[in-house]
Amino acid sequence: MHNFEKQWQTVAGHARQAPGRDEIAPFGFARRAVAAGWQPPALAPEVLWVRLMLRVLAGAVGVLIVCAALELPHLRDARPLEPGLENTVAQIVWAL
Amino acid sequence: MVTDEFDWRACLEQVRQRDEDAAAVLVERLYPLVIRIVRSHLPRRVAEEDLAQDVFVKMFARLDQYQERAGTPFEHWVARLAVRTCLDALKAADRRPELRWGDLSEEQAAWLDFMLADQSATPNSSAASAREVIEQLLSQLPPDDRLVISLIDLEEKTVREVSEMTGWSGTLVKVRAFRARRKLRKLAQALSSQDRYAQL
Numbered sequence: 416m417h418n419f420e421k422q423w424q425t426v427a428g429h430a431r432q433a434p435g436r437d438e439i440a441p442f443g444f445a446r447r448a449v450a451a452g453w454q455p456p457a458l459a460p461e462v463l464w465v466r467l468m469l470r471v472l473a474g475a476v477g478v479l480i481v482c483a484a485l486e487l488p489h490l491r492d493a494r495p496l497e498p499g500l501e502n503t504v505a506q507i508v509w510a511l
Numbered sequence: 512m513v514t515d516e517f518d519w520r521a522c523l524e525q526v527r528q529r530d531e532d533a534a535a536v537l538v539e540r541l542y543p544l545v546i547r548i549v550r551s552h553l554p555r556r557v558a559e560e561d562l563a564q565d566v567f568v569k570m571f572a573r574l575d576q577y578q579e580r581a582g583t584p585f586e587h588w589v590a591r592l593a594v595r596t597c598l599d600a601l602k603a604a605d606r607r608p609e610l611r612w613g614d615l616s617e618e619q620a621a622w623l624d625f626m627l628a629d630q631s632a633t634p635n636s637s638a639a640s641a642r643e644v645i646e647q648l649l650s651q652l653p654p655d656d657r658l659v660i661s662l663i664d665l666e667e668k669t670v671r672e673v674s675e676m677t678g679w680s681g682t683l684v685k686v687r688a689f690r691a692r693r694k695l696r697k698l699a700q701a702l703s704s705q706d707r708y709a710q711l
Contacts, residue, residue, distance in 0.1 A: 417631060419626060419627065419692070419695075419699075421695075422625060422626045422627070422628070423626055423664070423692060423695065424664070425625070426622050426625065426626055426644070426645060427547070427641075427665060428643050429633065429638045429641040429642075430638060430641040430642035430665060431638075431642075431665060431667070433637075433638040433639045433641065434638075434639065435547075435551070438542065438543035438546055438547065439542070439543070440542035440546075441560065442671070444542070444563075445534075445535040445536075445538035445539045445542070446531075446600060447539060447564065448536040448563075448564050448568065449531055449535050449536045449567075451536075451568050452534070452567055452568045452570065452571030452572065453529070453571060486542050494665040496521040
């Protein structure tokens with residue numbers, strides 16, 4: 416092992432003397448790196464799906480609240496089940 | 512080469528204020544340091560320019576984490592970031608290509624023979640071929656071993672410097688270097704025996 420270590424260090428010494436390659440940034444590299452470094456991080460598909468689902472959920476909740484608000488005056492009517500879905504939908508459409 | 516005359520503090524201040532020109536100057540200033548590290552620890556099938564760009568992207572993303580302290584110049588912080596990025600890329604590359612005797616040129620084979628022989632006269636082969644054979648052997652090592660040998664034996668970093676760059680303790684660095692050289696010896700022996708079998 417000692418002998419290999421000695422020989423290895425000799426070869427490494429020669430390797431260090433090998434001529435170095437060009438160390439100047441290629442044309443446009445700096446601007447590309449800055450643009451890549453400063454661009455907002457790309458969103459993962461899961462995050463996009465979660466955001467979309469949350470918006471859909473918020474929309475659905477909104478529609479439910481509007482339906483409930485329209486149904487509220489009829490809560491104590493003699494025919495509470497009478498208005499039904501068709502009327503609620505018609506009322507929403509009318510309100511729009 | 513990165514010199515001390517450059518006003519790092521002023522440049523960093525401008526970069527933090529999103530000055531694009533200052534950021535480009537910073538990249539150009541650090542490029543030689545980063546590309547040297549990247550070339551020493553580049554996985555196969557990864558373009559050195561892509562990996563260098565990854566280092567700079569991380570640098571910009573984490574710039575706020577850098578705090579100027581005595582003894583921690585900005586270049587050291589970037590060097591550490593570059594080493595970590597390369598190590599991650601090497602680990603991601605996972606599979607190491609198999610090295611065969613036939614892959615070596617005559618000059619490279621002469622250096623390999625020299626490593627295993629008990630001779631003091633170095634072969635009449637170029638320094639570039641010595642570098643190539645070392646890089647070929649290092650490509651066979653696990654990423655951590657490759658890193659420690661590149662830094663200590665090729666870049667002549669001290670154990671303390673390697674410890675600062677990698678976050679490993681000094682003892683761990685020494686132990687890794689010792690084990691890595693032992694693996695290199697086994698690799699060289701295995702390659703050399705391949706040669707003998709081929710000649711039978």
